[in-house]
Amino acid sequence: NAGVTQTPKFQVLKTGQSMTLQCAQDMNHEYMSWYRQDPGMGLRLIHYSVGAGITDQGEVPNGYNVSRSTTEDFPLRLLSAAPSQTSVYFCASRRQGRNNQPQHFGDGTRLSIL
Amino acid sequence: GESVGLHLPTLSVQEGDNSIINCAYSNSASDYFIWYKQESGKGPQFIIDIRSNMDKRQGQRVTVLLNKTVKHLSLQIAATQPGDSAVYFCAEILTGGGNKLTFGTGTQLKVEL
Numbered sequence: 001n002a003g004v005t006q007t008p009k010f011q012v013l014k015t016g017q018s019m020t021l022q023c024a025q026d027m028n029h030e031y032m033s034w035y036r037q038d039p040g041m042g043l044r045l046i047h048y049s050v051g052a053g054i055t056d057q058g059e060v061p062n063g064y065n066v067s068r069s070t071t072e073d074f075p076l077r078l079l080s081a082a083p084s085q086t087s088v089y090f091c092a093s094r095r096q097g098r099n100n101q102p103q104h105f106g107d108g109t110r111l112s113i114l
Numbered sequence: 115g116e117s118v119g120l121h122l123p124t125l126s127v128q129e130g131d132n133s134i135i136n137c138a139y140s141n142s143a144s145d146y147f148i149w150y151k152q153e154s155g156k157g158p159q160f161i162i163d164i165r166s167n168m169d170k171r172q173g174q175r176v177t178v179l180l181n182k183t184v185k186h187l188s189l190q191i192a193a194t195q196p197g198d199s200a201v202y203f204c205a206e207i208l209t210g211g212g213n214k215l216t217f218g219t220g221t222q223l224k225v226e227l
Binding site for chain 2: 004045105
């Protein structure tokens with residue numbers, strides 16, 4: 001299994017540009033989520049999904065959209081990038097249904113908005 | 115409001131010594147806690163977890179202790195090795211609301227030779 005795969009690994013955008021960060025997992029996990037990681041602030045939840053066709057907002061959802069058309073994929077969209085969205089983005093997945101199922105993380109997408 | 119925080123942002127230990135990384139949480143409703151290790155350029159990696167009905171759980175070279183009275187969580191690493199150098203995060207799951215993880219800000223562990 002490849003686990004959780006994120007693409008691209010690095011990206012530079014100009015303010016106002018749009019972009020989709022890709023996330024795929026091959027573990028048949030129902031639950032998937034997106035986090036952003038900023039210095040001194042840990043990981044903050046952006047959006048999450050408990051299964052195909054179901055998404056919900058996390059702690060910092062503004063400026064981001066998600067969709068979940070398949071179990072495997074959970075893309076994160078920036079419709080109009082802003083410098084405040086410069087961050088490292090992590091996608092994670094886990095089995096749904098029980099609390100004690102640890103999340104598996106991808107290696108992140110490092111995004112810079114100029 | 116609820117928060118998960120770490121007492122020390124950086125911890126330096128000698129190779130072979132034991133390391134103790136601490137974490138405080140404020141939500142007594144949390145029923146599951148996890149420690150993650152994050153190496154440079156990588157995503158967080160699961161280390162060990164503990165339910166709120168437990169006080170202690172041991173893994174390979176790692177032990178997690180939970181003190182619900184003072185809402186404190188610690189990660190103990192025995193015989194610390196250079197490969198243990200990383201940032202360590204504690205995280206809690208709040209009951210309800212989609213079982214979302216709330217992460218602390220992280221502690222940088224540096225192992226000196």
